[in-house]
Amino acid sequence: MANVITATNLAKRYTIQHLARPRYTSLRESISDEARAFFRRALAGRPQADKRVNEEFWALRHVGFSVAQGERLGIIGRNGAGKSTLLKILSRITEPTEGRIEIRGRISSLLEVGTGFHPELTGRENIFLNGAILGMSARAIRQKFDEIVAFAETERFLDTPVKRYSSGMYVRLAFAVAAHLEPDILIIDEVLAVGDAQFQKKCIGKMEEVTGAGRTVVFVSHSMTTITSLCTRCILLDGGRILSTGDPSKVTAEYYQRGYSGRGAELIPGPETAGASSEVAILRRARLVDRERKPVDYVRRNQKVGIEMHYEILEGGYSFVPNVHVFSQGQCAFVSTASHGSELSPGSYVSLVWIPENFLNEGIYIAGLALSSMSPVRAFFYVQEGIMFNVIDDLNDPSRNEYTQPVPGLVRPSLEWSTEGASGQKGVQ
Amino acid sequence: MSNIDHQELLVLEAGRTERHYWRDLWRYRELLYFLARRDISVRYKQTVFGIAWAVVRPLATMLIFTLVFGRIAKLPSHGAPYSLLVFSGMLPWFFFASALGDTSNSLLANGNLLSKVYFPRLIIPVSTVMVPLIDLAIGLALLIAMMAAMGYPPTVRLLLVPAFILLAFGAALGLGLWFAAMNVKYRDFQFVIPFILMIGLYVSPIGFSTNVIPERWRLLYSLNPMVGVIEGFRWTVLGDSFPPRFEALLLSAMTVAILLASGVWYFRRTERSFADVI
Numbered sequence: 082m083a084n085v086i087t088a089t090n091l092a093k094r095y096t097i098q099h100l101a102r103p104r105y106t107s108l109r110e111s112i113s114d115e116a117r118a119f120f121r122r123a124l125a126g127r128p129q130a131d132k133r134v135n136e137e138f139w140a141l142r143h144v145g146f147s148v149a150q151g152e153r154l155g156i157i158g159r160n161g162a163g164k165s166t167l168l169k170i171l172s173r174i175t176e177p178t179e180g181r182i183e184i185r186g187r188i189s190s191l192l193e194v195g196t197g198f199h200p201e202l203t204g205r206e207n208i209f210l211n212g213a214i215l216g217m218s219a220r221a222i223r224q225k226f227d228e229i230v231a232f233a234e235t236e237r238f239l240d241t242p243v244k245r246y247s248s249g250m251y252v253r254l255a256f257a258v259a260a261h262l263e264p265d266i267l268i269i270d271e272v273l274a275v276g277d278a279q280f281q282k283k284c285i286g287k288m289e290e291v292t293g294a295g296r297t298v299v300f301v302s303h304s305m306t307t308i309t310s311l312c313t314r315c316i317l318l319d320g321g322r323i324l325s326t327g328d329p330s331k332v333t334a335e336y337y338q339r340g341y342s343g344r345g346a347e348l349i350p351g352p353e354t355a356g357a358s359s360e361v362a363i364l365r366r367a368r369l370v371d372r373e374r375k376p377v378d379y380v381r382r383n384q385k386v387g388i389e390m391h392y393e394i395l396e397g398g399y400s401f402v403p404n405v406h407v408f409s410q411g412q413c414a415f416v417s418t419a420s421h422g423s424e425l426s427p428g429s430y431v432s433l434v435w436i437p438e439n440f441l442n443e444g445i446y447i448a449g450l451a452l453s454s455m456s457p458v459r460a461f462f463y464v465q466e467g468i469m470f471n472v473i474d475d476l477n478d479p480s481r482n483e484y485t486q487p488v489p490g491l492v493r494p495s496l497e498w499s500t501e502g503a504s505g506q507k508g509v510q
Numbered sequence: 511m512s513n514i515d516h517q518e519l520l521v522l523e524a525g526r527t528e529r530h531y532w533r534d535l536w537r538y539r540e541l542l543y544f545l546a547r548r549d550i551s552v553r554y555k556q557t558v559f560g561i562a563w564a565v566v567r568p569l570a571t572m573l574i575f576t577l578v579f580g581r582i583a584k585l586p587s588h589g590a591p592y593s594l595l596v597f598s599g600m601l602p603w604f605f606f607a608s609a610l611g612d613t614s615n616s617l618l619a620n621g622n623l624l625s626k627v628y629f630p631r632l633i634i635p636v637s638t639v640m641v642p643l644i645d646l647a648i649g650l651a652l653l654i655a656m657m658a659a660m661g662y663p664p665t666v667r668l669l670l671v672p673a674f675i676l677l678a679f680g681a682a683l684g685l686g687l688w689f690a691a692m693n694v695k696y697r698d699f700q701f702v703i704p705f706i707l708m709i710g711l712y713v714s715p716i717g718f719s720t721n722v723i724p725e726r727w728r729l730l731y732s733l734n735p736m737v738g739v740i741e742g743f744r745w746t747v748l749g750d751s752f753p754p755r756f757e758a759l760l761l762s763a764m765t766v767a768i769l770l771a772s773g774v775w776y777f778r779r780t781e782r783s784f785a786d787v788i
Contacts, residue, residue: 175783179524183519216541
């Protein structure tokens, strides 16, 4: 397939003037600084370096890649790795400082859901405005209008100002417009992380449909699940450089291995940890333990392993059900909940779940840690990417039968097998 | 989609002035329309008097100016009702002032768009200049009613009004491009512009006719592009007792042309860094 995007030696430099300084300057500062510099130079009789600290910051450096037609390229990396800068350059919002990009075909970018939505305008007016901002012609919008409205499920509120919309409706309408863009290349930043689960599913379906039609998608996300399920190739950025590129499940595994998710086999939630607390309960710590309940950071496939959750109950009166959500290769491998809830009074508790030996596959696993109640269904804490651990396999494991390649599958349970002769025939040797 | 080789090639490189800029601008003309429509429909939302403001503001200012310049200062009106003299100057000025003020702030007001979507940045100031045309149209209707009531029936000269409005449009856009671009980097202009507009209100021939300006200063005075606009406007309304001076018009038109050309030049030179600075 021909390349539709070719980027060579891309770099972007930002100049930060003195950390505390605002990004915009006032004319007075510029004039007075220039004047001061002028006099200094004049008095010194020779050029003198400006004293002002101009800190240079390379958001991207030596970045080169290409994207073929119909590919879905994922871009991952921790915050500040340069993902957004890369998308901004691709979408022509900002210029590269160095390097060159060649793009073939009509390109549209979606760096935010509902860019340019005006709260005072009605849903109908905003569809046209937002469509035009994203580069759709009025004719194309009119043609797709009914589809957009149906997709957003906001028929009844078309003539209501969007400031009266619930945030869910707002986001649905905004995404619906974007989803009906028909560029050759679509650039998306994390916009799928909106709406409820059902709507997200719909969005992902729409994205697949879009690429099915031969379109190319470049996609930034923090959700490894979305990356692995949606993308055909993935780039890992770190410190403005490409660290690795290739198959999404491999690259996301590398992301985790390098601890870029900020997770290891032990988690002590801080204020930045999303979902770790509510007014009812707080997750204090979680870790991986071996059969002696000593902390470990990896596990052999033929050993059983436990996940411990240390938490504090602040408010009793619920039937608490601890549960773990275990992910691998960006997909949910399994969910396990305690078989019955416990009525706990305020205090500190530890819940432990054992994952049996010969059950997990080799590779990286991520466990989401949660404490819920089932009636009503509520999560008191849920840290989605709580702890991460590696499962290593022995190539001599009997269940491999001397097969040395990776075995596919999210889990690889050792099951009971038997083989016997059919219809009474005896003696399989 | 099928034949990729026939698709246009877009090259992004540092310092590369985009070759397709003007074609892109044409492609995005609908955005121009939708942005202008947004600003128009939002303009008087959540105000009690709504669009009535478009009538009240110039009328009230006209009354005060008529009182101050006509009654108290007793400036000559060459036989025309002083209120008409003032109003015919006030209309183009009000248009110019709100167009310039809004345009200068337009990039800041749409900062979110600048940092999230690509489109030729010129779209924003251009769409903003168009918004006060609505107020102007309402003012014109009012003016024509006043003319009829005061015994100055509209003549064919009124057909020339669009030409003078175009001149005012150009002046507001040219200056507005400078200010809008500079405003992104130097927020001082938020304070400079209202100040300039306030001075302009008294310096331009709104409350008086240009005849009160001494002959030898008139040419210099006409460097203010609004002088030509207002003179022309007044002539279309009040007739030959206010003949437009050709050289004033020419000078105003030249000033506007220079402002426009340099405004576009400066804007295009700086627009690439808007998203980084705003």
